[in-house]
Amino acid sequence: xxxxxxxxxxxxxxxxxxxxxxxxxxxxxxxxxxxxxxxDTYVSALRYEKQYSIGTNAGAWLFTIMRNTFLNKMRSKxxxxxxxxxxxxxxxxxxxxxxxxxxxxxxxxxxxxxxxxEDIREAIxxxxxxxxxxxxxxxxxxxxxxxxxxxxxxxxGTVRSRIxxxxxxxxxxxxxxxxxxxxxx
Amino acid sequence: MTCEDAHSHMHDYISGELSPExxxxxxxxxxxxxxxxxxxxxxxxxxxxxxxxxxxETPPELQTAVSRILMGV
Numbered sequence: 001x002x003x004x005x006x007x008x009x010x011x012x013x014x015x016x017x018x019x020x021x022x023x024x025x026x027x028x029x030x031x032x033x034x035x036x037x038x039x040d041t042y043v044s045a046l047r048y049e050k051q052y053s054i055g056t057n058a059g060a061w062l063f064t065i066m067r068n069t070f071l072n073k074m075r076s077k078x079x080x081x082x083x084x085x086x087x088x089x090x091x092x093x094x095x096x097x098x099x100x101x102x103x104x105x106x107x108x109x110x111x112x113x114x115x116x117x118e119d120i121r122e123a124i125x126x127x128x129x130x131x132x133x134x135x136x137x138x139x140x141x142x143x144x145x146x147x148x149x150x151x152x153x154x155x156x157g158t159v160r161s162r163i164x165x166x167x168x169x170x171x172x173x174x175x176x177x178x179x180x181x182x183x184x185x
Numbered sequence: 186m187t188c189e190d191a192h193s194h195m196h197d198y199i200s201g202e203l204s205p206e207x208x209x210x211x212x213x214x215x216x217x218x219x220x221x222x223x224x225x226x227x228x229x230x231x232x233x234x235x236x237x238x239x240x241x242e243t244p245p246e247l248q249t250a251v252s253r254i255l256m257g258v
């Protein structure tokens with residue numbers, strides 16, 4: 001790579017630093033591990049820079065590297081990603097939207113007007129991992145369904161379905177918490 | 186458009202992924218169906234909250250560390 005191209009490449013990947021740190025926080029849940037993961041991602045990006053064509057999708061490429069780096073770290077530590085959901089959320093996730101509606105009037109209609117940042121973060125942390133990944137990449141990071149399919153290496157139809165269900169589970173989860181808070185008053 | 190179709194399409198709309206030919210039927214359905222309209226508004230509000238609340242500020246020391254990596258220091 002010529003020095004001009006190298007400079008363009010470095011500027012391009014540096015422009016994604018904030019998004020990468022956000023995704024690393026989502027994966028690691030603490031700032032020290034997230035910072036390490038970001039640095040490892042940039043080291044790998046430099047190592048594999050020949051695989052990248054300038055002007056193509058640097059964001060999706062870097063997020064794929066970060067996710068793979070994270071999974072390799074987890075494997076090497078023989079640890080499972082944290083934040084797996086409780087049984088009732090798993091049960092909800094298996095239901096279709098129509099089945100969700102059979103649970104009764106949608107309590108989420110009255111909610112969300114006074115949500116706290118902590119509620120949102122905790123609700124996302126409690127989503128089953130496969131739903132959490134897709135919702136974060138779509139709603140926080142702003143990737144398209146096709147880009148998410150590429151990053152997570154899953155079919156686009158699965159991406160769509162996980163985003164739909166993930167958001168529905170979040171709405172129900174937040175509504176449930178709000179009802180509990182109301183009853184506790 | 187059925188309510189079930191509207192539920193599916195509203196998520197794609199909020200994601201910016203809905204095909205143009207479905208836009209008008211979805212909007213017409215939301216105008217007519219109060220239940221779907223409420224669900225749509227809540228889902229859109231939820232997406233905005235997720236986007237706003239899940240942002241993290243990059244620590245300055247990380248910015249420095251990454252710059253050093255790129256400079257090969």
